[in-house]
Amino acid sequence: MHDEYNVQAGLNPRTVREYDEAITRVSLGYKSVDEYYSNSCSCHVVQHVRIPLLCIQAANDPIAPIEATPYSDIKDNPNCMLIVTPQGGHLGWVAGDDAPFGAPWTDNVVIEFLEHLQKNASKPESS
Incomplete structure (x- = not known):
């Protein structure tokens, strides 16, 4: 060290x-x-992502500040998708009154994203 x-x-x-x-x-x-x-910083690698990537960022994250988000690199890469929420802190997206201490709502978003990828991976490519 x-x-x-x-x-x-x-x-x-x-x-x-x-x-x-x-x-x-x-x-x-x-x-x-x-x-x-x-x-x-992910800004050094986002342009090289070759598989689907879902990024979820809270604008008020004190650990991973919104200013460090490589917006243009994410936008320019068709494999990347970005969701920005105004609140959430660092991994603090609670699901609301139904689950204040349970899984965050982002878990369901990630599951839907993965299910979409799986469903579309099994479809034959159209010509």
Whole structure:
């Protein structure tokens, strides 16, 4: 590892970035938090996706900020689909009153997406 952990800063971070600087980047062997963020960004790989990919992003996600979403790369790749919700935080899409502590509504969306892919994979290509 390039540095020692900054345990005190990791115990009392004011932002996700401060935690990542103190703990995460060191755990993963990065020299800086910016290097960690750059290497963790999907913007470097989205254009290479060759199978169907469903991306679900909350606009208020504090861990994966909306500003880092590679909109143009996703739009330009016919294999990629993006759903952006105004709320949800980081993986916090609760299904509502029926399931406030159960599975998030995104589970059903992903299942529908996969079922659609399976159904269409079994159809012969039209000429």
